[in-house]
Amino acid sequence: MATIKDVAQRAGVAPSTVSYVLSGSRKISEDTRIAVRAAVEELGYHPRASARTLRSARSHVLALAVPRVPGKYRGTDGTFAIDISDAARGHGYDVVLITDLAGVAAMRRVAGSGMADAVVLMAVEEHDARAAALREMGFPAALLGRSEDAPGLPWVDLDWEAAVALALRETVAAGHRRIVFLSSAEHEISARRGYALHGLAGARLATRESTADIRIVPSSGEPEKLGRALREALAARPAPTALVVQHLILLPHLLDEIAAAGLRVPEDLAVVLVGSFPDDVGGRPLPRIELPVTEMSAAVVRLAVGAVGTDGSVPSGEQPPHRLIAPRMATGSAIRPPSEPSS
Amino acid sequence: MATIKDVAQRAGVAPSTVSYVLSGSRKISEDTRIAVRAAVEELGYHPRASARTLRSARSHVLALAVPRVPGKYRGTDGTFAIDISDAARGHGYDVVLITDLAGVAAMRRVAGSGMADAVVLMAVEEHDARAAALREMGFPAALLGRSEDAPGLPWVDLDWEAAVALALRETVAAGHRRIVFLSSAEHEISARRGYALHGLAGARLATRESTADIRIVPSSGEPEKLGRALREALAARPAPTALVVQHLILLPHLLDEIAAAGLRVPEDLAVVLVGSFPDDVGGRPLPRIELPVTEMSAAVVRLAVGAVGTDGSVPSGEQPPHRLIAPRMATGSAIRPPSEPSS
DNA sequence: CTGTTAGCGCGTTCAT
DNA sequence: ATGAACGCGCTAACAG
Numbered sequence: 001m002a003t004i005k006d007v008a009q010r011a012g013v014a015p016s017t018v019s020y021v022l023s024g025s026r027k028i029s030e031d032t033r034i035a036v037r038a039a040v041e042e043l044g045y046h047p048r049a050s051a052r053t054l055r056s057a058r059s060h061v062l063a064l065a066v067p068r069v070p071g072k073y074r075g076t077d078g079t080f081a082i083d084i085s086d087a088a089r090g091h092g093y094d095v096v097l098i099t100d101l102a103g104v105a106a107m108r109r110v111a112g113s114g115m116a117d118a119v120v121l122m123a124v125e126e127h128d129a130r131a132a133a134l135r136e137m138g139f140p141a142a143l144l145g146r147s148e149d150a151p152g153l154p155w156v157d158l159d160w161e162a163a164v165a166l167a168l169r170e171t172v173a174a175g176h177r178r179i180v181f182l183s184s185a186e187h188e189i190s191a192r193r194g195y196a197l198h199g200l201a202g203a204r205l206a207t208r209e210s211t212a213d214i215r216i217v218p219s220s221g222e223p224e225k226l227g228r229a230l231r232e233a234l235a236a237r238p239a240p241t242a243l244v245v246q247h248l249i250l251l252p253h254l255l256d257e258i259a260a261a262g263l264r265v266p267e268d269l270a271v272v273l274v275g276s277f278p279d280d281v282g283g284r285p286l287p288r289i290e291l292p293v294t295e296m297s298a299a300v301v302r303l304a305v306g307a308v309g310t311d312g313s314v315p316s317g318e319q320p321p322h323r324l325i326a327p328r329m330a331t332g333s334a335i336r337p338p339s340e341p342s343s
Numbered sequence: 344m345a346t347i348k349d350v351a352q353r354a355g356v357a358p359s360t361v362s363y364v365l366s367g368s369r370k371i372s373e374d375t376r377i378a379v380r381a382a383v384e385e386l387g388y389h390p391r392a393s394a395r396t397l398r399s400a401r402s403h404v405l406a407l408a409v410p411r412v413p414g415k416y417r418g419t420d421g422t423f424a425i426d427i428s429d430a431a432r433g434h435g436y437d438v439v440l441i442t443d444l445a446g447v448a449a450m451r452r453v454a455g456s457g458m459a460d461a462v463v464l465m466a467v468e469e470h471d472a473r474a475a476a477l478r479e480m481g482f483p484a485a486l487l488g489r490s491e492d493a494p495g496l497p498w499v500d501l502d503w504e505a506a507v508a509l510a511l512r513e514t515v516a517a518g519h520r521r522i523v524f525l526s527s528a529e530h531e532i533s534a535r536r537g538y539a540l541h542g543l544a545g546a547r548l549a550t551r552e553s554t555a556d557i558r559i560v561p562s563s564g565e566p567e568k569l570g571r572a573l574r575e576a577l578a579a580r581p582a583p584t585a586l587v588v589q590h591l592i593l594l595p596h597l598l599d600e601i602a603a604a605g606l607r608v609p610e611d612l613a614v615v616l617v618g619s620f621p622d623d624v625g626g627r628p629l630p631r632i633e634l635p636v637t638e639m640s641a642a643v644v645r646l647a648v649g650a651v652g653t654d655g656s657v658p659s660g661e662q663p664p665h666r667l668i669a670p671r672m673a674t675g676s677a678i679r680p681p682s683e684p685s686s
Numbered sequence: 687c688t689g690t691t692a693g694c695g696c697g698t699t700c701a702t
Numbered sequence: 703a704t705g706a707a708c709g710c711g712c713t714a715a716c717a718g
Contacts, residue, residue, distance in 0.1 A: 075623070
C-alpha cells in the first residue's frame with residue numbers, strides 16, 4: 001500500500017510537499033503540484049485514515065447511536081441511518097453504527113477511543129442515560145427527536161404539534177365535521193415521549209380553533225385494544241367521516257378493522273396520516289404528512305458537525321441550537337370530502 | 344484525555360507493560376497486572392483507536408456497502424444494517440455505512456484509506472462493479488445475497504428455490520389443489536436477480552413434484568399491471584384457493600385488490616408469503632417464510648471477518664466459502680385449508 | 687516564496 | 703519488565 005513517502009519519491013520531492021499539495025494549505029508551484037498529482041494518480045495513493053486521525057485528532061466519523069428496543073420495527077431506524085450517512089458524506093464524514101444495547105458503555109467507548117468526532121442520538125427517550133453521559137463527558141452530540149430531558153444538547157424534530165394541527169385543519173377544510181384523531185399509544189403518552197405529547201397538544205389546539213367535532217382517541221400497542229377503541233369511536237352516531245392517525249405502526253391492522261366494519265376508504269371514511277414514512281411503497285396513497293426523514297437527517301448532521309471541536313456544552317441559560325421542522329401535507333393527496341353533507 | 348503513558352506512570356511501570364497487560368499477549372506478574380488495571384480504571388483510560396490501527400494495520404471496522412437504488416424502500420436495507428452491526432460487535436468489529444452512489448470510487452476510498460478491514464456488500468446486482476473492484480484490489484469482502492456474477496467472493500443467501508418450493512409444498516399439504524404463485528416482478532427476472540431466478544426454479548420444482556394445479560404469474564412493479572395480472576389469475580375457473588407471494592413490496596396493494604374482488608383472506612383465499620421481513624409489525628400474521636435477516640447477518644459477518652487478513656482471493660477452481668440458508672415456515676402460521684373440498 | 691527537515695500523535699512489538 | 707523503533711501523515715520551523 002502506497003504511503004506519502006512513495007509518492008514523494010516518485011515525484012522527486014519531500015513528503016511534506018506532497019502533504020501540502022494534497023491539503024492545499026500552502027501555495028505550491030504549478031510544476032511540482034502537477035508532478036505530485038501525477039504520482040498520486042499513478043500509485044493510486046490514498047492517505048491512511050488512522051495516521052491522519054492520530055495526528056489531527058479528527059476522525060471525520062460520526063457515530064450514530066441507534067436505539068435497540070426489542071421487538072420494535074427496525075426498518076424505520078435503518079431508513080434514518082441511510083439518510084444520515086448520505087448527509088454526513090456531504091460534509092466529508094462517515095457514519096459508524098452504534099447498536100449496542102449497553103447504551104452508556106458504548107458512548108464511553110466511542111468518546112474514549114476517539115473513533116468518532118460526534119454522536120448523533122436517535123429517538124431519545126426521556127431520561128436518556130446516553131445523552132446524560134455524553135454531556136457529562138463533554139462529547140459533541142446532536143439529538144434526532146426532541147428531548148425535554150436532555151437539555152443543552154442540539155436537537156432536530158418535526159413539529160408534531162403543528163403537524164397534527166395541520167392535518168386536522170385540512171380535514172376540516174375538506175368539509176369534515178366529525179373527526180376522530182387517533183393519537184399515539186397510551187404507553188407512549190405516559191412515557192412522555194415528545195412526539196406523543198406534542199401531537200396531543202396539536203389536537204387540542206385544532207379542537208379549540210374549530211367548531212368541528214374532533215374526538216381524541218388514544219391508540220394502543222396491542223392490536224385488540226386498538227381495534228376495540230377504534231370500533232367504539234366509529235360507532236358513534238352521527239358517524240365520524242374522517243380519521244386522522246398519528247400512531248402508524250399498526251396501520252394495516254387499522255385499515256383491516258375499518259374494512260371489517262364495512263367502511264370503504266375514503267368513500268365512507270377519509271383516513272389522514274401524520275408522520276408516515278416516505279418511500280413506504282405498497283401502502284395506499286393516503287393523504288398524509290410525511291416524516292421529513294431526509295430533511296431531519298440533513299439537519300441533525302449539520303448540528304453534529306457543527307458541534308465537533310466544541311465541548312458540546314452551551315452557556316447555561318442559553319438555548320442549544322435546534323431545528324423544528326414545519327409539517328406539510330404530501331403532494332398529490334387531497335383529503336376526500338364527506339359523502340353526505342354533514343349537519 | 345488519558346494516554347498509555349499516563350496509565351504507566353500512575354501504575355509505576357513502562358508503557359509497553361501496560362500494553363501487554365491490556366492485550367494479554369504476554370504473561371505479566373499478578374501484582375503489576377492489578378496495579379495496571381487499577382490505573383486504567385481510575386483514569387478511565389481507553390486506547391486511541393487511530394493509534395492502535397496505525398500500528399497494527401487492523402481497524403476492527405467492517406464497511407457495509409448499501410445499495411442506493413433511487414425510490415427503493417430503504418427500510419429493508421436498514422434492518423440488515425442494524426443486524427449486521429450487532430453481529431459485528433460480537434466479533435469486536437464496528438460497522439461504517441457506505442452509502443455513496445459512486446460505488447467503485449467509494450470502494451477505492453475504503454480500501455485505500457484503511458478505514459475498514461473488510462467490506463460487506465449488500466444486495467449485489469448482476470455485474471456489480473463494486474464487487475469486481477474489490478476483487479481486483481484484493482480487498483476482503485463478503486456478499487449478502489448470492490451473485491452469479493461475482494465469482495470467487497464469499498456469499499450468504501436464503502435458499503430461494505427451496506423456500507418457494509417449501510411454501511408451495513405446504514400449501515398443497517394443507518389441501519389446496521389450485522394455487523397461484525406470484526413470482527418476482529418481470530424486471531427483476533429479466534435483470535437476472537438471483538432471488539427471482541431461484542424462486543422461479545423452486546416453483547417449477549414444486550409444480551413437477553405435485554399434481555396440484557400451480558399457476559406461475561409474474562408480478563410487476565407497477566400497481567396497475569400487478570392488479571390486472573392478479574385479477575386475471577383469480578378469475579380462472581375453477582377458482583384458485585391459495586396465493587403464494589414472493590413479490591412483497593406491493594403486498595398491501597395486493598390485499599386491497601383481493602378484498603376488492605370480494606374475497607376474504609384466508610376464508611376464500613389462503614395467502615402465503617415467501618421472504619417477508621420479520622418484525623414488520625402491523626401486517627396481518629399471514630402464513631409465511633421469513634427472510635432470516637439475523638441469521639444472514641451473522642453469517643455474512645462471519646465470512647467477512649474470516650476474510651480479514653487474506654487478500655480476499657480463493658484458489659481458482661475452488662469454491663469460495665458460502666452459506667445457503669434453509670427456509671422454514673414461520674411458527675404459528677398454519678395455512679388454512681380450502682373451504683370447499685376441491686376436486 | 688517554495689521546498690525541506692524534524693518532531694509529534696499513541697499504542698504495539700522486538701530485542702535487550 | 704523495559705527502552706526504543708516503528709507505523710504514517712501533519713505542520714511548525716527553517717533553508718534556499
